[in-house]
Amino acid sequence: MTSATIDQKAVSTIRLLAVDAVAAANSGHPGAPLGLAPAAHVLWKQMKFNPRDTKWVNRDRFVLSNGHACALLYSLLVLFKFDLHVSDLKQFRQLGSKTPGHPEVLDVPGVEVTTGPLGQGIANAVGLAIAQKQFAATYNKPDITISDNYTYAFLGDGCLMEGVSGEASSLAGHLKLNNLIAFWDDNKISIDGSTEVSFDEDVIARYRAYGWNIVEVEDADDNLEAIANAIVEAKKSKDKPTLIKLVTIIGYGSLAQGTHGVHGSPLKADDIKQLKTKWGFNPEESFAIPQEVSDYYSSHVQENIKVYNDWHATFKAYKEKYPKEGAEIQRRLDGKLPEGWKDALPRFTPADKAVATRKLSEGVISALSPIIPEFIGGSADLTPSNLTKVAGSIDFQPPSSGLGDYAGRYIRYGVREHGMGAIMNGIAAFGANYKNYGGTFLNFVSYAAGAVRLSALSHHPVTWVATHDSIGLGEDGPTHQPIETLAHFRAIPNLSVWRPADGNETSAAYLSAVEATSHPTIIALTRQNLPQLEGSSIEAASKGGYTLIKNDKPDVIIVASGSEVAISVDASKKLAEEGIKANVVSLPDFFTFDKQSFDYKLSVLPDGVPIMSVEVMSTFGWSKYSHEQFGLNRFGASGKAPELYKYFEFTPEGVAGRAAKTVQFYKGKTVYSPLNTAF
Amino acid sequence: MTSATIDQKAVSTIRLLAVDAVAAANSGHPGAPLGLAPAAHVLWKQMKFNPRDTKWVNRDRFVLSNGHACALLYSLLVLFKFDLHVSDLKQFRQLGSKTPGHPEVLDVPGVEVTTGPLGQGIANAVGLAIAQKQFAATYNKPDITISDNYTYAFLGDGCLMEGVSGEASSLAGHLKLNNLIAFWDDNKISIDGSTEVSFDEDVIARYRAYGWNIVEVEDADDNLEAIANAIVEAKKSKDKPTLIKLVTIIGYGSLAQGTHGVHGSPLKADDIKQLKTKWGFNPEESFAIPQEVSDYYSSHVQENIKVYNDWHATFKAYKEKYPKEGAEIQRRLDGKLPEGWKDALPRFTPADKAVATRKLSEGVISALSPIIPEFIGGSADLTPSNLTKVAGSIDFQPPSSGLGDYAGRYIRYGVREHGMGAIMNGIAAFGANYKNYGGTFLNFVSYAAGAVRLSALSHHPVTWVATHDSIGLGEDGPTHQPIETLAHFRAIPNLSVWRPADGNETSAAYLSAVEATSHPTIIALTRQNLPQLEGSSIEAASKGGYTLIKNDKPDVIIVASGSEVAISVDASKKLAEEGIKANVVSLPDFFTFDKQSFDYKLSVLPDGVPIMSVEVMSTFGWSKYSHEQFGLNRFGASGKAPELYKYFEFTPEGVAGRAAKTVQFYKGKTVYSPLNTAF
Numbered sequence A, B: 001m002t003s004a005t006i007d008q009k010a011v012s013t014i015r016l017l018a019v020d021a022v023a024a025a026n027s028g029h030p031g032a033p034l035g036l037a038p039a040a041h042v043l044w045k046q047m048k049f050n051p052r053d054t055k056w057v058n059r060d061r062f063v064l065s066n067g068h069a070c071a072l073l074y075s076l077l078v079l080f081k082f083d084l085h086v087s088d089l090k091q092f093r094q095l096g097s098k099t100p101g102h103p104e105v106l107d108v109p110g111v112e113v114t115t116g117p118l119g120q121g122i123a124n125a126v127g128l129a130i131a132q133k134q135f136a137a138t139y140n141k142p143d144i145t146i147s148d149n150y151t152y153a154f155l156g157d158g159c160l161m162e163g164v165s166g167e168a169s170s171l172a173g174h175l176k177l178n179n180l181i182a183f184w185d186d187n188k189i190s191i192d193g194s195t196e197v198s199f200d201e202d203v204i205a206r207y208r209a210y211g212w213n214i215v216e217v218e219d220a221d222d223n224l225e226a227i228a229n230a231i232v233e234a235k236k237s238k239d240k241p242t243l244i245k246l247v248t249i250i251g252y253g254s255l256a257q258g259t260h261g262v263h264g265s266p267l268k269a270d271d272i273k274q275l276k277t278k279w280g281f282n283p284e285e286s287f288a289i290p291q292e293v294s295d296y297y298s299s300h301v302q303e304n305i306k307v308y309n310d311w312h313a314t315f316k317a318y319k320e321k322y323p324k325e326g327a328e329i330q331r332r333l334d335g336k337l338p339e340g341w342k343d344a345l346p347r348f349t350p351a352d353k354a355v356a357t358r359k360l361s362e363g364v365i366s367a368l369s370p371i372i373p374e375f376i377g378g379s380a381d382l383t384p385s386n387l388t389k390v391a392g393s394i395d396f397q398p399p400s401s402g403l404g405d406y407a408g409r410y411i412r413y414g415v416r417e418h419g420m421g422a423i424m425n426g427i428a429a430f431g432a433n434y435k436n437y438g439g440t441f442l443n444f445v446s447y448a449a450g451a452v453r454l455s456a457l458s459h460h461p462v463t464w465v466a467t468h469d470s471i472g473l474g475e476d477g478p479t480h481q482p483i484e485t486l487a488h489f490r491a492i493p494n495l496s497v498w499r500p501a502d503g504n505e506t507s508a509a510y511l512s513a514v515e516a517t518s519h520p521t522i523i524a525l526t527r528q529n530l531p532q533l534e535g536s537s538i539e540a541a542s543k544g545g546y547t548l549i550k551n552d553k554p555d556v557i558i559v560a561s562g563s564e565v566a567i568s569v570d571a572s573k574k575l576a577e578e579g580i581k582a583n584v585v586s587l588p589d590f591f592t593f594d595k596q597s598f599d600y601k602l603s604v605l606p607d608g609v610p611i612m613s614v615e616v617m618s619t620f621g622w623s624k625y626s627h628e629q630f631g632l633n634r635f636g637a638s639g640k641a642p643e644l645y646k647y648f649e650f651t652p653e654g655v656a657g658r659a660a661k662t663v664q665f666y667k668g669k670t671v672y673s674p675l676n677t678a679f
């Protein structure tokens, strides 16, 4: 077989595996795999990876931003000998299979990031490329290159329409990420039909405006050579990411090619047969992999394993020549944090002055950054408000800009919260133990909701530094004051949402966030000053909730978070004057508290005592831990913070009055802890 | 005084009012007002509006997308004689004032839309322009023009960085909205300093790529004539929205002009004094409005009132010549729906077949659309999945496209959920009783969280048709299956979140949504079929929650929503076989239920009976109405819907088993309704 023939046969194999998988599931998307198989084949043939070590740090990354085309990706993973097999393709989209309906990083060996929600993948790819640049600039030496991989992404029209992709792409252009190569599947079809109905902008001109390099392939359905040349061309770019436009026909080869009909529904049986016949396959056979195609891919894997082994030899030499950096890389690849890093966490006593938790957060970031090189972050254009930058630290910027360099650890995200969230996921997905954070106002983490939920689903240990966390931000008013925000994020599985009440709790929040390996964290922080609490400690707070003021046989328990804890402490003192014994519980993180033993939790929120929650935002969800809720189930207002707290009665008097009513209401009633449940 | 001199004096007055307001508050943003005052002055001088009738349908709309510059807008409103006064400026950003920290449509006479969260305003402006085109195309006659207003927007660099603005702008270009003129404050500064640190894309080229007309003013700080000419030029555009680039100096005139220092902090006292002296004002006087400036603006108001009166004369003639359309316009301006529209709502009996609520939603939309001309909507590229389009209806498209016309009522939003949400707000803000809806999967409403919260805050009666509302969507898997979504939106104040269980409840949801005048609605709808329930009705469901199966002295109450109601009904039958009497409550909308009388609510969820909630997603918040919660506090999975329901035990057996455990657990305990609270 000639090389051209075998390549064509390989492409047909990919196409038919995808078509057969969708047909077997009677569900899925055959259209994009048919159009994109040639590009996938050509790209993967020149990619650097080892199917037996899918976490190799210098592998090329591939992101399928149009995740619905996953039958394509799964077919590639099977053919390139990952731990995914034809038997898995036969279980496509079935419960418990390794081939779910969209690529899931935790379920499928070889998938780099979970995709499906459109626009996320390309933004993840920007994060992967940022991480690579940062890693390479930190560790490569003039004589030894440790990191030089590329990040590739496929994306469809839908990804390009989503704002999150625009945000990330604009930043990628600014950052001159020439290690990023994206392929746009320009098939002129989306679910509503022709892209002409809503999307006739000039994508190429837009990406040029972002500062991208452009390469176009007009016949990407079958011109493998043109695709290969496009990749070569893209790799010549010294200072720009590249967008390769692939003009394709959706559902190429199908009787319904070029129509929306092939996008999201299986091909008809007859159609599949004519495809197989046309491409020289047995029309009666499904999931066929011709031996020569299998061998062809095997030979590529063998070459790649040589590349992989060479890299390990290089890394060995590196470790010998540069023992300090080598050890640091090894530590990071082992997923370990530097010895003793926790000792750097600031600790406070009640004698210390009142400080805003955003300022305390700055203290933690400044303390940890010099010790943990993989602790990097930035802000969505709110640096002076979020206090996320270590004084004197270097920006992550293209060196030619004169504004920083690629070893810099502070990322200027611009006003792009959603892009930032998705990029953060990409940085985490790079590996090498990156613990990356991003700052914005708590209210605007909501702009990134799509990315936050994927952090949680994908187990990315990223951290949001979410300042200005309540009406306590004051004059900016209700457009900026979170009400529903904590409820929203607390309801997301596998997401830690801290709202520390003082310095020790702020340190505990970062301790939790930096130690995390499989969940993201949001840290909600105040603009206003808070006192250092008697009885708080990093250790106590690290349980997610603990008793701050403990009475023998209390009449009521006040459970609060963040800025309302100190108010509740004062309320407890007022109540004592009235002869009411009020315990105060600080509950900075539901997620962490929920993980404690039942006995511990019940010791904090026991049977027999009415419990009232206090938090200056939506009470939604607080009934999980309390019988009564004092909160703000309306939008806030514009005014000075102390006046707002007074107006809404979040004062020692306001809390004490409600606690007294709670005591009165439950007098004579049998009270059970809300933690006691039937199942 | 020459015209040039008085204009300059007027501009200085605007600038100084803004500076004084920020100084009085000791909080706010003087930088953008100083830079943008000339453009604001020139623009407003030629705008059409009546400060005494701020809801006039043919007024020009002005949107301050960079809402933090609101001191500018408030100064304009004072000078142009709206019901806002210098006394209000003196209360800038104070609690209870008419001059909050960002423009709030409900608080400030003359503010069109609430802005502040960046990127929203320009997208609202696209919605305002769409509504104008649609209204004009529907009612203008060859001989009488009823609607021809423009929509203007100011936006800053921050707005341009946000993805939502890109989404909306791309669509605006596609739709050829030449009635939209946006002004970009190109001052090269954002909060992190120079825009060079993160935003050096070619904005002009990007907007050209979107299909916009571009006009540039290089000296917009003081060249009033150039600004005026730019507007004239923009208005010549026949088929494109226009972006006018205004090169300005942030904080123009200040000693710190051109730096980030003037963005978000008051100017120093000395700086203010030198400004006043430089511009011929008394440095010791604050909030000065020279008499000649006041008179100058008054004369503009007088001219505008003539324009306003002329329009009313035209409308009178229109009503005489076109009585049918005239009456319809009048009805819409009066905020009334057509007589008898509710009769069109489909009703069902248990004999009717099982249907997916998304399909039932299609039935409602198809029934209401012919009757209610202001009921318009679209989908974010999921039309065949959301079922949001009436068969045979016309697309809202530029006529030159051949794809529809501007009187069309179906909007092809593309894959742009956040843009869609913000555009929906703009359409609602146009007035004329528009009741507009947008479709996407429930999970992707989260992409638009920033816009949804502003709908609720601003009281926009928009509707999200949110299909595929649970793991019941099946194979698409966890990236598409909502878990936290309903909790998130239920925690937003003033937002109605329906999850109907059958056809009658779906009709009730639309009844509520279309009647709404001051709150938005999300309707969560299934992909899978649901039976028509015995005991459901539009009237019962319209209470937000009601008892579907009622026993004398029940042992347990099962409260459920949407697809879990029928399962709970079956569970109740199983429990009856075991001798357990289980009431079933359907609770399709928390927001509506909460508004019912306490007695009614307590009749549904009474004291003395343990209550268990059933909903196949996060239980977060359900403890508000129940003692025990059965839900899904983890991400879903990819598989066939019935298999997922079985796997997660959302079956009659799974529900009945937990209900039986609930009965057992509460046996002998005194149980109070969760509705009973201490305060």
Ligand SMILES: [Ca+2]
Pocket (backbone or CB within 6 Å): A156, A157, A158, A185, A186, A187, A188, A189, A190
């Ligand atoms: Ca496409």
Ligand SMILES: [Ca+2]
Pocket (backbone or CB within 6 Å): B156, B157, B158, B185, B186, B187, B188, B189, B190
């Ligand atoms: Ca700016």
